[in-house]
Amino acid sequence: MIEKALTGSKKYWLWLAFLGTLIFIGFLCYLLQWKIGLGITGMSRDVSWGFYIANFTFLVGVAASAVMVVLPYYWHNYKDFGKITVLGEFLAISAVLMCMLFIFVDLGQPNRVLNVLRYPTPNSVFFFDACVLSGYLLLNLLCGWTVLHAEYKGTKYPSWLKPFIYLAILWAPSIHIVTAFIYQGIPGRHFWLTAIMAPRFLASAFSAGPALIIILALLLKRVANFDAGQKAIQTLAKIVTYAFVLNLLFFFFEVFTAFYSGIQSHQAPIKYLFAGLHGHAEWVPFMWASYILAFIALILLVIPATRKNETTLAVACLSVFIAAWIDKGIGLITGGYTPTPFETITPYRPTLPEIGIAIGIWALGFFVLTILYKIALGVKESKELRVKYQGVLIKK
Amino acid sequence: MAIKRRDLLKLGGLTLIGTAASAAVGGVYTKPQEALKGSRWALAIDVVKCKENRATCGLKCVEVCHSLHNVPSIPDKKKEIKWIWEEKFEHAFPEHEANYYLNEKLHDTPFLLLCNHCDNPPCVRVCPTKATFKREDGIVMMDYHRCIGCRFCMAACPYGARSFNWIDPRPFIAKVNPEYPSRMKGVVEKCTLCYERIAEGKIPACVEACPAKAIVFGDLKNPNDEINKILKERIAIRRKEELTTYPSVFYLIG
Amino acid sequence: MYNAGKVIIFIVVLILFFTIPMWLNLGRVEAIPQPELPKDKTKCIESKEYMRAYHMKLLDDWRKQAIRENKHVYVAKDGEKHFVSLQKTCMKCHNNKEKFCDSCHNFVVTHPDCWNCHIAPEVAEKWQ
Numbered sequence: 001m002i003e004k005a006l007t008g009s010k011k012y013w014l015w016l017a018f019l020g021t022l023i024f025i026g027f028l029c030y031l032l033q034w035k036i037g038l039g040i041t042g043m044s045r046d047v048s049w050g051f052y053i054a055n056f057t058f059l060v061g062v063a064a065s066a067v068m069v070v071l072p073y074y075w076h077n078y079k080d081f082g083k084i085t086v087l088g089e090f091l092a093i094s095a096v097l098m099c100m101l102f103i104f105v106d107l108g109q110p111n112r113v114l115n116v117l118r119y120p121t122p123n124s125v126f127f128f129d130a131c132v133l134s135g136y137l138l139l140n141l142l143c144g145w146t147v148l149h150a151e152y153k154g155t156k157y158p159s160w161l162k163p164f165i166y167l168a169i170l171w172a173p174s175i176h177i178v179t180a181f182i183y184q185g186i187p188g189r190h191f192w193l194t195a196i197m198a199p200r201f202l203a204s205a206f207s208a209g210p211a212l213i214i215i216l217a218l219l220l221k222r223v224a225n226f227d228a229g230q231k232a233i234q235t236l237a238k239i240v241t242y243a244f245v246l247n248l249l250f251f252f253f254e255v256f257t258a259f260y261s262g263i264q265s266h267q268a269p270i271k272y273l274f275a276g277l278h279g280h281a282e283w284v285p286f287m288w289a290s291y292i293l294a295f296i297a298l299i300l301l302v303i304p305a306t307r308k309n310e311t312t313l314a315v316a317c318l319s320v321f322i323a324a325w326i327d328k329g330i331g332l333i334t335g336g337y338t339p340t341p342f343e344t345i346t347p348y349r350p351t352l353p354e355i356g357i358a359i360g361i362w363a364l365g366f367f368v369l370t371i372l373y374k375i376a377l378g379v380k381e382s383k384e385l386r387v388k389y390q391g392v393l394i395k396k
Numbered sequence: 397m398a399i400k401r402r403d404l405l406k407l408g409g410l411t412l413i414g415t416a417a418s419a420a421v422g423g424v425y426t427k428p429q430e431a432l433k434g435s436r437w438a439l440a441i442d443v444v445k446c447k448e449n450r451a452t453c454g455l456k457c458v459e460v461c462h463s464l465h466n467v468p469s470i471p472d473k474k475k476e477i478k479w480i481w482e483e484k485f486e487h488a489f490p491e492h493e494a495n496y497y498l499n500e501k502l503h504d505t506p507f508l509l510l511c512n513h514c515d516n517p518p519c520v521r522v523c524p525t526k527a528t529f530k531r532e533d534g535i536v537m538m539d540y541h542r543c544i545g546c547r548f549c550m551a552a553c554p555y556g557a558r559s560f561n562w563i564d565p566r567p568f569i570a571k572v573n574p575e576y577p578s579r580m581k582g583v584v585e586k587c588t589l590c591y592e593r594i595a596e597g598k599i600p601a602c603v604e605a606c607p608a609k610a611i612v613f614g615d616l617k618n619p620n621d622e623i624n625k626i627l628k629e630r631i632a633i634r635r636k637e638e639l640t641t642y643p644s645v646f647y648l649i650g
Numbered sequence: 651m652y653n654a655g656k657v658i659i660f661i662v663v664l665i666l667f668f669t670i671p672m673w674l675n676l677g678r679v680e681a682i683p684q685p686e687l688p689k690d691k692t693k694c695i696e697s698k699e700y701m702r703a704y705h706m707k708l709l710d711d712w713r714k715q716a717i718r719e720n721k722h723v724y725v726a727k728d729g730e731k732h733f734v735s736l737q738k739t740c741m742k743c744h745n746n747k748e749k750f751c752d753s754c755h756n757f758v759v760t761h762p763d764c765w766n767c768h769i770a771p772e773v774a775e776k777w778q
Binding site: 576 | 695696700704707708711713715716717718719720721722723724725726727733734735736737738763766767768769771774777778
């Protein structure tokens with residue numbers, strides 16, 4: 001099957017070369033970090049996690065959201081998702097890969113990363129996260145690849161795979177719940193210490209992830225002559241709509257609790273993010289951009305006419321994706337660290353090499369995704385040809 | 397003579413056993429006799445005395461601790477490393493800031509902050525490699541050899557007691573103590589309550605260095621220890637008690 | 651075999667790649683190092699053979715026992731007690747890292763990261 005990725009149009013190779021360049025630049029930035037240390041980033045004693053962990057958190061959601069196409073297809077036998085299921089699974093693979101890389105580049109002593117396995121510590125959520133993420137990667141590789149390979153051979157996937165598919169479905173929410181537990185189990189950070197963190201994570205994941213799948217499907221229709229089907233995209237759009245409404249509701253619950261209770265320490269991070277605090281307003285424009293985009297997306301998604309129109313749907317999905325990326329990425333991390341335990345504010349801004357490394361990882365993720373999609377679409381295309389050919393034979 | 401496969405395997409096995417056996421024969425380890433013995437070490441910092449002598453003491457506790465443990469002085473506040481430092485009341489106890497009367501009394505009192513060596517430490521709970529752990533005498537220890545630098549402990553510590561080596565700290569150590577190591581880039585560090593001095597039968601350096609004798613070191617679990625007497629007589633507060641981490645550092649305010 | 655030529659070239663390249671260390675050190679002649687032992691001492695905490703074979707394991711045990719188990723005294727096989735500390739015990743006799751540690755470590759191209767944190771006496775001297 002891999003041979004499908006080795007032949008392609010000029011555009012395909014140009015795109016891979018472009019991503020390769022970004023990966024190379026990111027790698028150079030990482031060499032700098034390897035030499036000097038995490039001091040090349042904008043992180044500090046007070047804001048000790050930043051852009052890397054923000055992207056990690058967001059991408060765990062993208063990875064988990066594959067379940068939104070896998071579950072209806074396998075569990076409810078929703079045939080319309082047949083063509084995009086593998087797209088979801090392969091998206092999960094590249095997203096988990098990015099997650100792992102973001103964790104890796106965030107480590108101060110990367111060559112000791114295996115200590116997590118050498119000294120397993122069940123009381124640490126990080127240990128669990130490492131386990132569930134690698135498990136999820138393996139499950140998706142197994143399920144996605146085996147199903148596609150069966151299609152390649154023109155048979156149905158083997159029956160032993162079924163339990164693994166169901167396991168992957170149950171596994172998906174777990175990776176995001178465990179990631180939420182990293183934050184919501186910490187005693188001294190007011191912005192994170194909330195039982196609604198895990199539900200919020202799931203809601204934003206199940207809107208941002210399928211939104212990305214819609215964008216990818218619409219893109220593939222243009223560049224790869226692959227039609228996921230009107231019905232599949234519309235069903236996904238409804239999933240995005242419901243999950244996104246829930247996500248915004250959950251945020252409103254947070255705001256209500258903080259402000260109606262009158263507890264100032266709970267209000268401080270929200271004030272810092274949306275209005276600025278003690279003369280610091282580093283992230284105010286970003287947070288407002290996020291929620292304005294969210295509002296635009298909400299309107300476009302809720303009105304049936306704009307949801308059914310492919311252009312406005314694409315705008316809505318892109319807005320959902322960016323809004324969730326800002327809100328659950330950098331907003332969540334800086335909000336958790338601000339104000340500091342001393343009720344002071346230390347501003348955080350990612351530095352250029354830090355952003356370079358992050359872009360490199362995103363590029364690597366899309367590189368893997370492109371290759372996986374190329375294989376998947378190649379297999380599906382030849383299957384269609386074969387079906388046509390056999391049809392001709394039968395007629396004769 | 398040809399060696400049979402079976403013989404070769406036997407020979408290999410014997411060599412392995414031999415190696416393992418000789419490796420196992422080493423010395424044994426014990427605790428030093430002079431080591432201080434305690435079940436839960438604690439500090440009581442008398443802020444009244446601290447305030448009275450602050451003008452003349454030159455912050456000896458911080459100076460001695462940092463020079464003894466090769467703590468670097470990094471000028472960039474964002475990357476700085478500190479084991480013990482001075483903070484204002486409203487930053488040390490932000491939850492009491494709304495208490496106007498207490499604030500009025502204490503706002504110009506210096507508060508020395510350091511790792512609280514909590515009885516229920518969140519940093520230990522979150523560490524994925526057991527690089528930070530609680531000893532049986534209550535000291536929250538750091539094993540720099542094992543730390544992977546994930547900084548989960550820094551997120552979990554509600555007291556901001558932990559520092560991370562964003563860069564190589566050595567260029568920022570002016571005068572080195574050859575008896576103690578430094579740290580390398582990429583690991584988290586903090587006060588370890590002078591575990592190395594306790595092993596030699598000495599009290600923590602900050603306690604010894606204070607010219608006003610404003611810091612008392614003792615064992616909370618030992619009813620005859622002086623610290624228990626002091627804590628019974630005086631009014632003591634701890635940082636963020638509502639989080640029930642049970643800090644081992646007490647501040648005597650009255 | 652399909653594409654025999656290409657496959658064979660690739661195998662040769664792979665073999666060359668994985669044997670790089672050998673090629674890099676080909677023809678490198680160095681005398682077997684003679685680490686300089688402390689002059690005023692006749693014996694280490696354990697026998698010379700034991701130290702030569704197991705010093706790395708001993709040091710690793712030392713750090714585990716001192717840091718993790720709070721056991722700071724090592725009772726050697728001959729019953730003598732030693733305080734567990736690289737800088738306060740080992741380096742007091744072996745006070746020249748370059749001539750003692752490095753001479754062998756460089757020869758076998760082993761670079762333990764002890765010295766990123768632990769401070770050798772000559773380094774401390776230069777520092778002041």
